[in-house]
Amino acid sequence: MMPPNRLWGSNGVAFGPDGRLYIAQFLAGRISALDLATGDLEDITGADSPVEAPDDLAFGPDGAMYIADLVPGRVWRRTPAGDYDLVSDSVRVPNGITCVGDRLFVNEMRMNGRLLELFPGGGEPVVLTEGLALGNAMQRGPDGNLYYPHMVTGQIFRISPDGGDPELVEAGVSDPVAVRFDRGGVLQVLSRGVNGVVTCVDLFGSGGRTEKVSNVAGLDNAAFDAENRMFVSSFSTGGVLELHPDGRTRELVPRGLSGPYGITVDLHGKVHAGDHYRIASPPDPADELLHFVHGIVADGDLLHLTSQYGQVKTYDRGSRQVRTRASGLDQPLGLCVRADGAILVAEAGAGRVVAISPDDTVTPLVTDLGHPVDVALDASGRLYISDSDRGVVVSSGTVVFPGLDSPQGIAIRGDELFVVEAGTRSLRVLDLVTGSTRTDITDLAVGTPLPRTELFTNGMPGVPQRFAGLAVAPDGTLHLANDGEGTILSLLEKPDEHP
CATH class of the missing domain: 2.120.10.30 (TolB, C-terminal domain)
Known part of the structure; x- marks a missing residue:
């Protein structure tokens, strides 16, 4: 009644240095890479990987992949050669992860969570701020600040990578799960509800706010390619889709079941x-x-x-x-x-x-x-x-x-x-x-x-x-x-x- 699922839920997505879209599958405990031109899907992490429950990922300037391993509370660095280094095991429920140049930042998906800077070369984590109401996917904005959601309160904040007081940017966003900027600098906030709403805020232009409805249940994350095409993932149904500005979608990897169980x-x-x-x-x-x-x-x-x-x-x-x-x-x-x-x-x-x-x-x-x-x-x-x-x-x-x-x-x-x-x-x-x-x-x-x-x-x-x-x-x-x-x-x- 349903074809086999190619992605057991799709969570964090990011383009790698080879141009492929890398996809974290929390439920499957692996990361795959998608060739957008051919549709070929390759598993990057396998049974020999120390990663257990990847939820988000990001790439550094040297091509290394950084992985938020949510359940065990670890952050990993995977070198271009495929070797793994443990960056930290002191982050509780790590989820949102991003690189700003050669600096690495991660936040926690829990109440009163923290946003931290980690140091792959060694050194104690630095806490930028606390009090996050379930953090998730974050990104540096055109102004150099880090933007991140509070999933529980429906708010978007920003903070300097060097710390300071967080600033409220946007409120009243339903279940925000990911913050992304398109190539034009427009803020895109993905909501995780059944309608797949994306809230677009032109912070550095008109200041206007619009919404597009994708009807993709359980949106999780997004990535923009060099042509400013938006590709989205779904934690509940898996798959990868291109989301057009008017809300239309084109399926690259078909959605499927996360189980099924009962x-x-x-x-x-x-x-x-x-x-x-x-x-x-x-x-x-x-x-x-x-x-x-x-x-x-x-x-x-x-x-x-x-x-x-x-x-x-x-x-x-x-x-x-x-x-x-x-x-x-x-x-x-x-x-x-x-x-x-x-x-x-x-x-x-x-x-x-x-x-x-x-x-x-x-x-x-x-x-x-x-x-x-x-x-x-x-x-x-x-x-x-x-x-x-x-x-x-x-x-x-x-x-x-x-x-x-x-x-x-x-x-x-x-x-x-x-x-x-x-x-x-x-x-x-x-x-x-x-x-x-x-x-x-x-x-x-x-x-x-x-x-x-x-x-x-x-x-x-x-x-x-x-x-x-x-x-x-x-x-x-x-x-x-x-x-x-x-x-x-x-x-x-x-x-x-x-x-």
Whole structure:
């Protein structure tokens, strides 16, 4: 239903000395280079790179690449020869990074964050200012000052590279995520909302302020080439697009899914996926930006969601309102809805399944599990749970499907239970009547289980703990979240295959 994703989210972008556009992929933990003429995409950092979660990048005058490695809190220098030097490990949640000549500056994406000058050749960081309300992509302006956003307050500030008091430049900008200047010196502020708004302020000319709407959800960053063409990235959908002055776009790298993780099908047969930064409902482009969505299940016109922040929420597609049902859970993942309206949630970090009643009361339902990933109910209301640590599917305290390698998403169709076995990248099937098992599909592009890393750093989300979801449509078609390549598969039954 979706082609493989070429970029797992696109964050910081910058032109390198070779003329290619370099793209930081926070979720994938790598940096790629795009040839604008040919469309060729090359991975620059690989498995041997020390960079874990690159969010922004910049180039120095000697061709060295400087990388803000957000989750571990490090800043790296990559030489033109491909060697890495650690510039600093004392910046908390480093994000916006820029070079002013041979000087290097970085800011922090946290409340009361700092803007610092770092010294690749050695020396203690110098703090230019504090009190940033989530800093992000910044740049030197035509006047020599550094310009940077406060994402939370909707303000743009500037400060001298030598320090001093910050000056408010612009206010009332919705969710500003990046500050860039075009070749004519016009300030361009990207907003990270669903409409992809760019606010243009002619600070050094007329002083006028205009907006262009790109309809690119989750704008993250931008770079201008020598011809003043503007290229933008999206943290939520990936891809790279050229953005024209009138808001029209030209896609160079197609957008795609950041996961997908949980998956569900509503009563009308429409597929919805929990895609980390959004609810993705392909092929509908009007996705909802709801950050850190993992598990998802349809319930009439409602979608129930689990969040990496430990929340369970209900999204009303009609009113587009979000209601928080539970908070403080430890890594909630898959979920389902019981006949009485209760939401059953696999709380992976706590090793249990909880029930959330219609009045939002949270009650432990099943405890003493290893790492429960997904839950499903059969026609009689019996609950089944996949436990990736123990390699089993359990029901009523009994192991019903043993010997699995990292089972994740599960779904029930009639008398058959389907489970995604991530360790072997296969779809396994259990006959609930006879107890017989089989393997239906092998070589799925599901992601192998990730190590259990810290989900948060300084209050900000880290790299997600992914899982491959599975769902049954009203017509019986199975849908699978192929999270290893960013696709959604519709698995069509062959009636004569299993007489």
